[in-house]
Amino acid sequence: MAGLFLWFEKLIQAMTISLHEVVPVPLKEKLLQQVSGIWNSDIVFTAPEWIKIKAPSGTGKTTFIHSLYKMRTDYTGIIKWGERDINSLAAEELAVYRQQKISVVFQDLRLFPNLTAFENIELNRVLQTVYCEKERITEMAQALGVEHIMHQPAVRCSYGEQQRVAIIRALVQPFEWLIMDEPFSHLDKTNAGKAAALIAEACKERNAGIIITDLHDDDHFAYSRKFIL
Amino acid sequence: MKGLNILLRKLIKTGAGRIRFAMAIVGLSIAMILILSAVQLQSNYNELLSGSGNRDSIANFLVVNKILTDRNLKNTTLSEAEIQDIGSQSFTDAVGILHSSRFKASIQSSSAQFPFYTDIAFESVPDSFLDVNTKEWYWDESSNFVPIIVPGMFLDIYNFQFSLSQGLPQLTRDVVKMIFFQVNLYDENGGVHSMRGRVVGFSDRVSSLLVPQSFMDWANQQYGTTGNKAPSRIIIRTKDPGNPDLVRYLKEKNLATDQDKTRFSRYRQVVEMVVNISGVTGLLMLLFAVLIFTLFIQLTISSCKEEIKLLLTLGASPKQLSRFLMRQFFPSNIIIIILSLAIVCMLQYLAYRVLAGQQIYISPYISMFSVLTALFILIFIGLVNFINIRKHINYTY
Numbered sequence: 188m189a190g191l192f193l194w195f196e197k198l199i200q201a202m203t204i205s206l207h208e209v210v211p212v213p214l215k216e217k218l219l220q221q222v223s224g225i226w227n228s229d230i231v232f233t234a235p236e237w238i239k240i241k242a243p244s245g246t247g248k249t250t251f252i253h254s255l256y257k258m259r260t261d262y263t264g265i266i267k268w269g270e271r272d273i274n275s276l277a278a279e280e281l282a283v284y285r286q287q288k289i290s291v292v293f294q295d296l297r298l299f300p301n302l303t304a305f306e307n308i309e310l311n312r313v314l315q316t317v318y319c320e321k322e323r324i325t326e327m328a329q330a331l332g333v334e335h336i337m338h339q340p341a342v343r344c345s346y347g348e349q350q351r352v353a354i355i356r357a358l359v360q361p362f363e364w365l366i367m368d369e370p371f372s373h374l375d376k377t378n379a380g381k382a383a384a385l386i387a388e389a390c391k392e393r394n395a396g397i398i399i400t401d402l403h404d405d406d407h408f409a410y411s412r413k414f415i416l
Numbered sequence: 417m418k419g420l421n422i423l424l425r426k427l428i429k430t431g432a433g434r435i436r437f438a439m440a441i442v443g444l445s446i447a448m449i450l451i452l453s454a455v456q457l458q459s460n461y462n463e464l465l466s467g468s469g470n471r472d473s474i475a476n477f478l479v480v481n482k483i484l485t486d487r488n489l490k491n492t493t494l495s496e497a498e499i500q501d502i503g504s505q506s507f508t509d510a511v512g513i514l515h516s517s518r519f520k521a522s523i524q525s526s527s528a529q530f531p532f533y534t535d536i537a538f539e540s541v542p543d544s545f546l547d548v549n550t551k552e553w554y555w556d557e558s559s560n561f562v563p564i565i566v567p568g569m570f571l572d573i574y575n576f577q578f579s580l581s582q583g584l585p586q587l588t589r590d591v592v593k594m595i596f597f598q599v600n601l602y603d604e605n606g607g608v609h610s611m612r613g614r615v616v617g618f619s620d621r622v623s624s625l626l627v628p629q630s631f632m633d634w635a636n637q638q639y640g641t642t643g644n645k646a647p648s649r650i651i652i653r654t655k656d657p658g659n660p661d662l663v664r665y666l667k668e669k670n671l672a673t674d675q676d677k678t679r680f681s682r683y684r685q686v687v688e689m690v691v692n693i694s695g696v697t698g699l700l701m702l703l704f705a706v707l708i709f710t711l712f713i714q715l716t717i718s719s720c721k722e723e724i725k726l727l728l729t730l731g732a733s734p735k736q737l738s739r740f741l742m743r744q745f746f747p748s749n750i751i752i753i754i755l756s757l758a759i760v761c762m763l764q765y766l767a768y769r770v771l772a773g774q775q776i777y778i779s780p781y782i783s784m785f786s787v788l789t790a791l792f793i794l795i796f797i798g799l800v801n802f803i804n805i806r807k808h809i810n811y812t813y
Contacts, residue, residue, distance in 0.1 A: 258729060278734045285731030297726055299427060306423055313419040314732055360731070 201234035201394065202269045202288050202363045204255065209264035211250045218247075224414040225251065227264070234363050234396030237408050241401060242416035248400045249294055251416060252368040255398065256291050257281060286315035290362035292370045296353040300342035304333065304352045307341050312359040319359055327355045330385055332378065347373040354382050358389045365390055367399045371407070383407035424740045427723045428716070436712045441752060443705035448756035448793065450698030452786050454691045456760055459783035460767070461687045464776070477545060477621045478657055478673040479514070480666065481649040493646035498669070507654050507662040512545040514624065514649040515632050519639035520602040523613060530595075538564075539624040540632035545651050548617030555631040561612045562599050565626040568618040589618055603639045622651060658684040706797060710804050713745055717808045724809060738805045742798075745805075749797050757782070757790050 210218055210227050218226050225240065226247070232238055242248035253259045254266060257273045266273050268284055276284065285291075298307045308324050328334040331351040336344050341352065350373050357365060365386065371379035387408055390397055397408060400416070480502070482492045503511040517538040524533040543553070552563045568589075575586045592615050599613035619626065627635075654662060666673060717724065727737060761782050768780040 278728075282728070282731055282733030282736075285729075286733070297729065299723065299726065302423065302426060306426070309419065310423045311730055313423070314730065314736070 201396070203231050203233050203267070204364060204396075204398070205229075205231040205267045207265040207267070209254065209262050209266055211247055211254065211262045213261065214247045214250065215263075223416055225416050230414075232364075232396060232398060235390070235394050236411045237390070237397040237399075239399055239401070239405070239408070239410040239413040240416055241404060241413065243402065246416040248402075248416060249368055252291075252294070252366060252400060255366055256285075256289065287361055288363045290357040290360055290365050292353050292357045292365075292367040294368035294372070296346075296349050298341040298349055298352060298356075301340055303338050304328075304341055304344055304348070305337040307352055308356045308359055311356045315360060318361040324355065324359060327358065327385060331355065331381055347378070350374060351378070351382060354386065358386065362393060362395055364396045364398065367397070369401055370399065371401075371405075379407065420736070421740060421743070424727075424737075425744075427727070428720045428741070428744070433712045433715045436708055436715065437748075440705050440708040440712055441748060443701055443708060444749070444752050444797075445756060447698050447701035447705050448753055448790070449759055450694050451702060451793070452698075452756055452760040452782075452790060453763065454695035454698060455789045456764055456782055456786045457687065457694070458691045459785045460764075460778045461684070461691075463778055463783070476655070476657065477547075477651055477653055479622055479624075479649055479651050480671050480673045483670050483672045492648045494648065494650060495646065499647075499650055502650065502652060502665075502669075505661070505665060507656065507659045507665075508652050509655060510544070510653040512542040512651045512653075513647045514622070514651060515540045515629070515636070515647060516649075517627075517632065518636050518641055518645070522600045522602075524598050524600065526596055526598045526612070532597075536625065538627045538632065539622075539649075540627055540629045541622060541651055542629060545622070545653065546619065546626070547621040548619055550616050552614075552616040553628060555628040555634075557634060561614070562627055562631055563616040564599075564613055565617045565619050565622075566615055567623045567625075568620050569623060571618060593617075601635055601639050604641055609639070656684070660685055702793065706800055709745070709749075709797070710800065713741070713801065713804050714808060716744075717741070717805070728809075734806065734809045737809050738802070741805045741809070742802060745801055746798055749801070750794065753790050753794050757787065760786060 206225065207229050208227050209225075214226075223246070240248075240251070242251070250259070250262075254262050257266075257276065260274055268276075268288065271280075273281075298304075299310070302310065305324065305328075309321070312319065312321070312324065325334060325337070328337050331354070333344075333348050333351045333355075336348050336352075341349060344352065350370065354367075354370055357367075367386075370386075371382060374382060386397070389395075399408070482488060482494065484492060499511060499513070502508060520535070521537065522533065522535045525531050546553070546565070548565050550563075553565070555562060571587070571589065571592060578584070579586050594614075596612055596614050599611045601609045601611070603609070656662075665671075724737060728734070764778075764782045765780050768778055771778055
């Protein structure tokens, strides 16, 4: 019976993301000489925490995001999603996590250049059991002021437009964690504010956590914790 | 799922190797037609062999004896070892020994209206080798009646030759079966033992006057002289009298059988050659076609490597992508195989029509084996495609 409760508790508990003495191999020499709030420490992020990680240039910001999302594995230490060491995940399991639990906005956006803005978003919407209706894409595009470029190939959109498309793409799927790498780097203050509001709404709706990295301090979200990389 | 497939189709273009694809399609089609034709040809031939035609009742049983030459006169018996050797050959299903009578015998009419008398000798074979099935085929020591089976050919000779030249009435098989006559058995001292006899059936299989085995054993013991007990003739049951191995064996051992029954061996060699050439060519072409197809799939995947990488990064599962790619490539294979089957169906029907004109009857439909072969190849190609796709997609990014 106790086991059943434990199992049930685990089920309703949001997924944690934990780092155990993680040090990226390419940065090893450099990191040993400086103090970091993230690297080489034991940290547990628990959803729905909203985490800000301020990262000066060259401290391995993108490396951190990519490692966290299991796109690179050239680090020592252990990164876990829930109880699972992410290096032990098979390709199929990884896909399930990325479809259901973790969404991402890359610094380099990574849109399909030949698909339209709309198709780029739609693709992530239909990749798994549909979470929100198709109309929601148009609503979000309107909220961020990009509805007019929705049917242009992504390659012909400006970087600022692409950034907003990438944000909307991240918000059309179910997730417990939203990981973002400098998501507002090419947006002016007003547009960044609109995008942050949309993101905050989506995360609250899902009771999801945020991990965001940026070069500077900001007050886009009501952060529960802040780290310096 | 539909929406996803539309988007994937935009991302993963399969147009990269149209010419290769066309080559693979043409190669696969020809290969399929060749292989299926070979299988169909073989099964048609098997059907001709084991079909339910009349020819069969004689074709599957061969009476074998030594070839009589100047040198082996009076020495035509088959030894135990020789019989065993024949029995152990792969083409032999069963061997039966033809026992001949070692006593003098005659038959004569028991009716004064239709007088005849002739000296005679009998043979017997195990019942399982007989093509006459009658309850009257039974004898024991208390019985004074001997059932006799005669070759159908004998009656034909009487009806169409003898009776005409002698002004005698023609007799149907049923009439002959009603005529009782007297069978006389003579012992060494000339003593006579008479019994009643009657023809109970006609055999197209063994050209000899046959009596039940039990009667033969008894009579040989009672009246047999000390002549040679070893048999001179045996009867074998075989699946295929046209088997070239059988013909070769008989020739090697100086044995003879009815040439007419083994004439299929020549046809069979031709059929085998055609089947082999067509089958081997088809298999080689199939291998090449599958190879080209494999290369085509690899080319498609590698030309969309970046897209596939990003799809996986965004959370597309390798399974989703494999399933999508299978749906792009596999249906063409299914269509090819169905079309090839349809073509072979047509060819079979044509062959049926043409051969029927020559009194050779094959099925107008293709055999189960052809369909199974097609299914097997379909599964094989599907598996190769699937493994190929999985191998090139199952990465994590």
